[in-house]
Amino acid sequence: MGTGPKEVTMKSIKRETMSKQVVDQIIELLTSGQLHPGDKLPTEAELTDKLFVSRPVLREALSSLETMGMIQRKTREGTFFSNKIGSKPFSIMLALSAGDIPAVMEARMSLELGLVTMAAEKITASQLEQLAEILRATALSKQGYVGLDKEFHRTIAYSANNPILEGSIDPLLNMFDEIEKQIPTVDRDHRATMQEHQAIFEALQQHNPLAAHSAMYHHLNHVRSKVLKSLG
Structure with missing residues (x-):
């Protein structure tokens, strides 16, 4: 006689973990050379599509990056990587360790x-x-x-x-x-x-x-x- 499926324990994915992963992915645009200090980031709509995350999770990640001086948000123009990131690798390390x-x-x-x-x-x-x-x-x-x-x-x-x-x-x-x-x-x-x-x-x-x-x-x-x- 067979037994039912075993009960398993799994950790739920926390929202802050998702936000941290988004931070990592955005920084990857810099470290991979796809974008450079001063470059404009894709729009929020494009980023949510590419990263498969909700708008609140994306905005949480962008707020963290802005707090650390990694990005700048300009009204009506969009979001840009800071011009000074290249001379401040500490900011990148800090962003990667945010959680x-x-x-x-x-x-x-x-x-x-x-x-x-x-x-x-x-x-x-x-x-x-x-x-x-x-x-x-x-x-x-x-x-x-x-x-x-x-x-x-x-x-x-x-x-x-x-x-x-x-x-x-x-x-x-x-x-x-x-x-x-x-x-x-x-x-x-x-x-x-x-x-x-x-x-x-x-x-x-x-x-x-x-x-x-x-x-x-x-x-x-x-x-x-x-x-x-x-x-x-």
Whole structure:
């Protein structure tokens, strides 16, 4: 007597996985040489037909690419690859790793820990005043301080005064912005962020690279734990 079919377990295809595959396919147009920096992409209708995906999935992928500075959307003209992609392979690597949140977090930590030590040596009085102004604005902000948080980190990165690394920090912070939007507001600890930013600021003010590195690691490790816990 035969038995019925065995029960099997399969993972459902998540929407973000489809979006990531679309990102990979669009980047493939560049890496394969079919299109070049500055070239116009096919229309949304053409892309949905070629990729066999829905319009919402395609738009999600295009939004990710735009956030990372890979593409630019021009009203009435269409979507174009950025002219600067050729000089920023980091953006391509970041786009390909978009769904790997732990890797994005580690990349951010590695980059910012190096930048903050350089910043401690090079930061100017006017840049310190910029940071102090951001801290004051953050203290007055009851909610929606995410933009100020990004500006705090960007200011430190640029005060390291290294043009090679400056091209990497913006797409990384922009991508992290998109990740952080998924964290429920109740899980964001405004007070802890303020205290951690203050410790980083004081280390920079003292031009102490080791203290700046330690304070930045403490802050970003806390952010990493919060993000992974919220999204896991």
